[in-house]
């Protein structure tokens with residue numbers, strides 16, 4: 001299948017086009033055969049049926065005993081009961097009203113007519129969607145500027161708060177955490193609160209929360225009298241929450257048309273509900289993924305949007321795909337080590353970074369190009385760079401050239417083409433990938449809606465913080481004055497001689513931040529003597 005004529009035929013045979021959205025999916029450059037499609041047919045029939053049950057309210061996340069309802073966010077009429085419908089519509093209208101009031105100045109900071117900035121605090125699904133959408137829809141002069149704290153890196157927090165310092169008194173803080181207990185989000189909130197207090201500002205008059213009802217964050221927000229709280233429901237997973245209050249409130253505050261985002265997702269949902277492989281763009285993606293990875297994650301998914309605005313799409317998809325599919329066990333309890341690794345930034349920039357390896361190196365990936373048909377805002381043609389050639393022509397040429405060069409060297413690619421980057425298209429893209437991941441999860445028989453592996457890291461971190469508290473207590477009790485301890489003695493005295501390496505790493509970090517005294521050579525742990533600052 002290599003002659004140009006054959007490829008052109010394959011392109012036409014497999015091209016998916018959604019007329020209303022002007023949205024294309026091309027999987028012709030994935031080398032699957034008709035036999036493979038026939039073999040996959042029964043699996044898809046089951047996946048379509050499973051997906052239908054999920055949308056009807058089945059417990060699709062058995063471990064957490066949860067329904068999976070992100071599709072209802074853009075079609076509340078499909079929610080399985082009246083109370084859920086009411087939750088969706090009332091939250092949406094609350095988000096819309098609140099954002100309009102903030103933009104008009106009807107909700108304003110205590111000592112100014114209007115908010116100028118938004119500081120969004122959250123991590124994972126409570127940050128990646130809002131960050132992606134903010135960058136995708138950025139404008140030169142926004143109504144409100146948005147900044148993000150999405151980590152517990154103190155230096156990163158200082159940078160963001162430092163940049164906001166002169167405008168903190170007109171900055172609205174949006175704390176987002178579904179569980180309301182994620183340490184990074186909680187720390188970001190505490191650090192922001194401290195910065196407000198340092199300036200004599202009452203934090204509660206600047207803060208709103210988006211969180212599950214009754215969560216720790218919800219209780220804090222209510223007890224402290226924050227401006228408002230917005231509900232996050234247990235049937236919405238973090239990584240599929242961009243079209244809930246989590247993504248819609250930050251977007252609406254920036255003046256982004258959230259109804260268009262929801263509409264784009266709704267139209268895409270209708271298209272991806274069709275139980276027919278060739279007519280369903282999400283099923284086509286899942287088919288291509290399965291073909292490339294053998295249904296076992298054997299190749300990585302490289303996301304290459306040829307559009308700066310879509311730079312963060314790969315990071316957004318990284319969580320959506322990897323947290324959903326990256327599972328040790330399948331739904332029957334077999335050990336399967338499933339998943340598909342996702343990475344990428346943007347073209348043509350990446351052509352000058354890692355595309356060399358993609359073209360010629362280890363063949364362990366398939367590419368997904370995102371092509372945006374319109375180059376610039378309407379009416380802005382830009383300068384002619386060469387006779388008859390504009391900057392966007394280069395971008396398009398580079399994309400086509402890379403697609404061709406990869407294919408010729410036996411490397412597969414998918415191309416998703418959209419007319420422009422708009423709220424409607426963002427909604428459609430999100431809905432397309434949510435459905436593709438869901439269908440693929442059913443194809444490979446994993447629970448795509450839980451993330452048990454993340455808990456292991458969180459628990460291990462809690463153990464280390466606990467050990468650090470013990471280390472400090474021992475140092476304060478035993479080394480105040482002139483005494484000091486070796487690392488081995490210290491580990492022994494905290495009652496965990498086996499954790500000597502952890503004790504060393506804790507001590508080295510404390511020393512680098514001037515919180516203890518350390519003598520000796522840090523590169524030679526056995527030479528060290530540790531003591532308290534007391």
Ligand SMILES: O=P(O)(O)OC[C@H]1O[C@](O)(CO)[C@@H](O)[C@@H]1O
Nearest residue numbers: 124125126177178179182238454
């Ligand atoms: O919104 P929360 O509860 O703070 O969780 C943030 C993120 O943490 C995770 O639970 C684990 O990384 C994600 O699934 C989630 O998006």
